[in-house]
Amino acid sequence: MDINKIRQDIRGLADGKIFLNNAGSSLMPNVVTDVMTDYLKQEELSGGYHVANVNANALEGFYDETAKLINAQSRNIAFATSATEAYTKALSSIIFKEGDVIITTADDYISNQITFISLHKKLGVKVIRMKNLPDHELDLEDLEKLIREHHPKLIAVTHIPTNSGLIQNVEAVGKICRKHDILYLVDACQSVGQLAVDVEKINCDFLTATGRKFLRGPRGTGFLYVSDRVLEQEYAPLLLDMRGADWTAYDDYELFKTAKRFEHWEISYASLYGLKHAVQYANSVGMERVEQYNKGLSDRLRENLKSSGFSVWDWGNRLSSIVTFSGPDGDLEKIQQVLKENNVYFSVTYKNSALIDFSTKNIHGIVRLSPHYFNTMEEIETVSEILKNSLK
Numbered sequence: 001m002d003i004n005k006i007r008q009d010i011r012g013l014a015d016g017k018i019f020l021n022n023a024g025s026s027l028m029p030n031v032v033t034d035v036m037t038d039y040l041k042q043e044e045l046s047g048g049y050h051v052a053n054v055n056a057n058a059l060e061g062f063y064d065e066t067a068k069l070i071n072a073q074s075r076n077i078a079f080a081t082s083a084t085e086a087y088t089k090a091l092s093s094i095i096f097k098e099g100d101v102i103i104t105t106a107d108d109y110i111s112n113q114i115t116f117i118s119l120h121k122k123l124g125v126k127v128i129r130m131k132n133l134p135d136h137e138l139d140l141e142d143l144e145k146l147i148r149e150h151h152p153k154l155i156a157v158t159h160i161p162t163n164s165g166l167i168q169n170v171e172a173v174g175k176i177c178r179k180h181d182i183l184y185l186v187d188a189c190q191s192v193g194q195l196a197v198d199v200e201k202i203n204c205d206f207l208t209a210t211g212r213k214f215l216r217g218p219r220g221t222g223f224l225y226v227s228d229r230v231l232e233q234e235y236a237p238l239l240l241d242m243r244g245a246d247w248t249a250y251d252d253y254e255l256f257k258t259a260k261r262f263e264h265w266e267i268s269y270a271s272l273y274g275l276k277h278a279v280q281y282a283n284s285v286g287m288e289r290v291e292q293y294n295k296g297l298s299d300r301l302r303e304n305l306k307s308s309g310f311s312v313w314d315w316g317n318r319l320s321s322i323v324t325f326s327g328p329d330g331d332l333e334k335i336q337q338v339l340k341e342n343n344v345y346f347s348v349t350y351k352n353s354a355l356i357d358f359s360t361k362n363i364h365g366i367v368r369l370s371p372h373y374f375n376t377m378e379e380i381e382t383v384s385e386i387l388k389n390s391l392k
């Protein structure tokens, strides 16, 4: 991995900032904004329909690149405008009835939890969260027990939560889902672009991701993976449009075969094109390499923070490039001030976004640093030193 070249490909680093908010919204490679700007200029001159026709093959490449990224086929990929859009479309394709059960986790993303609660309030769906073991890993025996007792319609797991470094064992849950033939939805919003994500190994039916985070694409983009198994069973969004089906009779339609049936007809093609190039960039760097490199950065950052006296809040056996911490006395304010003064980009998560996790940890919030493969070990040492000095 040629870090110098990778850094030269980022105009956003020219001012010397240390950018550690890749779990929020990362810096795009130059090529992403260049192709988007060029695409919009073409639309300015010829109108969107003409430009989409002329660029049809290049746009179609989005599906091939994304499939390659997660070890799927192009037919399994749908473009989405966000991870949440992908998630709600996937959920809408499952016809829930009163009394149906969804099993999820205590660490699933805030919006997923709110959606499940909404399904409970509106449709009487029962939401059950599987237990964590004392080391914060998922209690898979508890999951098997819950499945035997409740025969759930869906199991939903967030691969990497937004608010801690935990990496959930989504492969082990996938095996259990296959054994019991239960639909499996994985929120891979924070893992795609950060880890080598393989849908064959995870064995999921749906997987959702966003463009702007570790994948380094533009805002307003994301994608949904839909397995062949689910496509063959004719799952489709509840509120389907002409992107999803052919209107074959006054009162009938025929579903299109591929995951594109989960898209809406109207999207920003400039954004899809930008995301294609972001995914292509990630594929060319190589996700195994990115994963390994990121682990080196985040392990070092955690060690440094702990040895300086900060409380590091990442629980679990396998940790990601999301590093969460607070001051020795729980302070978040001073840390934020020091990071801002030193042009370090970061984010903060408060308890309302991670109600269960932060209640268990008995904290009101964390500062989040999320390094990525364009960061250097020198940057990690610099930030660690800045933070250490702030405690003096």
Ligand SMILES: Cc1ncc(COP(=O)(O)O)c(C=O)c1O
Binding pocket: 081, 082, 083, 084, 085, 109, 111, 158, 160, 161, 162, 187, 189, 190, 209, 210, 211, 222
């Ligand atoms: C784990 C996780 N899932 C889902 C989302 C939602 O992504 P989007 O804002 O693209 O809908 C986020 C965003 O922070 C996230 O961290």
